[in-house]
Amino acid sequence: VHHLLNLGAEVNQRDPKGLTALHRAAHLAHLDGYLEIYELLLSRGADPAILSEDFDPYLDPGCKPALLMAVPELRPQLQALDKKYASVPKAREPHPFIGDWWTLYDYGLDTVKTWAKDYVHPFPEERKRKGSQV
Incomplete structure (x- = not known):
């Protein structure tokens, strides 16, 4: 992730479900290394306020910020990271x-x-x- 960002990857690029790398890192934060990736993305201007598309309208409806993609037990840690990097200028959301x-x-x-x-x-x-x- 570090190398991709250094080579010009857009930190707030969304996939067809509207998920950014920050959404994916939050979703996988319970696995080794993904909490660190979440922090790296925040340090590089990832915007935790970007909402996903409503990609699962039956089982889990609604557009979600990255924080709500994480298991509930890890949300306080992610909130602390969001707060820690709140002053970092947010990268624009690309086309x-x-x-x-x-x-x-x-x-x-x-x-x-x-x-x-x-x-x-x-x-x-x-x-x-x-x-x-x-």
């Missing part, structure tokens, strides 16, 4: 297409990294589809 290889191929990592999280890019194929529907 969802930061992990899409086709977009990266077409536009390049440096360009996609400049896109705001909610930016809607005018992809040529989207413009073509809209033009053919008129």
Whole structure:
């Protein structure tokens, strides 16, 4: 994780379920090494306030912050770490297409990294589809 972050990985990048690395580290914090990964991510600007998508609406509904992904016994430790690193500037949440290889191929990592999280890019194929529907 340390090397990935040093090489430019986005600390707040979300997967299709809306989970960040911090969510995953919290979920696995009961296993060796993951509490340390949680702390490392916080020290590098991971935002514990980012909510997941509602990926399990039947068994465990609702969007969740990383803290609620952890087993209840470890939540006080994670809260203490959240408080310890509260003053660390939070990294921005990257555009969802930061992990899409086709977009990266077409536009390049440096360009996609400049896109705001909610930016809607005018992809040529989207413009073509809209033009053919008129």
